Amino acid sequence: MFELNIRGDYLFRTRMAEAVRLFARLRQWFRDNNWQTSPTLVADYRLQIRPRIYPKRYITPEAVIQQLEADKLLTPIQQKAVTAILRSNDRGEVQLADFQLRATSRMLRDLNSKKSRGMIVCAGTGTGKT
Secondary structure (H helix, E strand, O other): OEEEOOOOOEEEOOHHHHHHHHHHOOEOOOOOOOHHHOOEOOOOOOOOOOOOOOOOOOEOHHHHHHHHHHOOOOOHHHHHHHHHHHEEOOOEEOOEOHHHHHHHHHHHHHHHOOOOOOOOOOOOOOOOOO
């Protein structure tokens, strides 16, 4: 998004800045009132800016396999697949964070269940959800 300032220069806004600007100007409109004089919906907003925190990846492939086998969640073919994902010739050994092991365990448990379920993994951008 961009707009012209007083001097005629173009000013560019990031998507985040444009979203904040639009949210801050939302109005509560009623049918018989003029929208321009309607009250705003957002009284105050604050942005918390801080460095991202990434979960530590310390769980080795051996520990992942051991945990999933202890929970009786892996068939032999699944064990081969998990091993191939965690040990690659291209990437080397991939270690997992706690939430990745919990999500994998939950997913395998749900796949073995007769119920149809969905799962949402909540973690920050760039932390390894995929």
